[in-house]
Amino acid sequence: MIKFTKPHFSFYILNGIAAVVYIVVFLNLNLTVSNEIAFSTPDAVTYKDVADWLAHGVQSESISTRPILFPLILLITTKLGGAYGIWIAQVIFWFLTINFTFLVVKQLTKNYVFAALGGLIIMSNLSLIAMTLHALTELITVFLLSAMLFFLGRKIEQFREVHFFHTCMFFLVLLSILKPVFSIPLFSILFIVFPLFYLRKHWEYPKNILKLFLLLLPLLVQLTIIKTKYNQTKISLISSMTLSEYLVPQGIQKIESISREEAVKKAWSFSSKEQANYIVEHLSTYSHLFKKNITDNITGKSTFLSYPKGHGNVHFAKFMKSYNENTLKVHYAFFILIIPLLFIFLIKKNYSILIFLMFIYGLGAYYVIVTGISFWQGDRLTLGSIGIWACLYPFILFSYFKLLYPTKPKLH
Secondary structure, three states: OOOOOOOOHHHHHHHHHHHHHHHHHHHOOOOOOOHHHHOOOHHHHHHHHHHHHHHHOOOOHHHHOOOOHHHHHHHHHHHHHHHHHHHHHHHHHHHHHHHHHHHHHHHHHOOHHHHHHHHHHHHOOHHHHHHOOOOOOHHHHHHHHHHHHHHHHHOHHHOOOHHHHHHHHHHHHHHHOOOHHHHHHHHHHHHHHHHHHHHHHHHHOHHHHHHHHHHHHHHHHHHHHHHHHHOOOOOOOHHHHHHHHHHHHHHHHHHHOOOHHHHHHHHHHOOHHHHHHHHHHOHHHHHHHHHHHHHHHHHOOOHHHOOOOOOOOHHHHHHHHHHHHHHHHHHHHHHHHHHHHHHHHHHOOOHHHHHHHHHHHHHHHHHHHHHHHOOOOOOHHHHOOHHHHHHHHHHHHHHHHHHHOOOOOOOO
């Protein structure tokens, strides 16, 4: 178990560096902590609309696309400190993300150098720092992912136990009512993994059923809201809206050589079934666009290092553009590296590490791949996945280091 009372000196150094990095970047962003900046984007306004609905019953169509977790956070933080409350909360999430990443890599590798590398990956992403000033979900997404990996990493040898499953469900539920994209991994585990591996232990101990119900309760609340207001059994309606606004008209525009406005109008005139049929009929075009969108989203510019117009920092934005372009190369490299590593852990019957690697790599890859349905948002769409890669990639490097130099002393 990790001892928090006597952390290694590198832990203090890492947090000291993080504080310096944040202060330097913050002071050079030409931004102020204010409602004007926090809610300067249309998406931030929609989260505020749902917060107003929760607090005062103000009706808004944003309820259909924005689940309740982040609006609840906005409601609490703004009550406590206004725009400063939002900013302070997000800065705390940023520091906690660095520390959780450091600790989980340390737990997995028993090595401070690779643990520090994980923390440095987080703090070197300047887009993430800029996001602390905006009322958007990326910071808390990264935080929840890093926290999930930390708590699962501590129990990695107990993956067959109910509490491991419950921990996983706890975080996936929170992530799903923050970003509906996580509902697919959540339901996959709930309806496939749970019956195969954990159902019996729940029936044998009814308290486990009650615990699972309590864990799922926030999800049920969100489902009830959408069912009551829109008569659909979904967490959110944002996926169908995104398809109709982005990927579907993107294909229509290219195939039929019409304007984007006409393509969007035509996409909205289609039913969900008609959209699916249109995509299937022009599968090669949509496959190309989908893959291009993913690449563009990973390598995109850092929108929030130069937003709103007249603010931000040009040099930081250029740095992040290069950072993002290199990130794509890193993803390709680690895709090649992880495959033989999975076979090695399988041969060695190290099932706990194997399952952990497969789960977190699959979740990270899914999060990045699904962004292919959208575009024009810079690196924001894939930004949240850094909460996974910052943990996973140092661990993969360490695993190869151990394989290549098994008799050498560990780095400290």
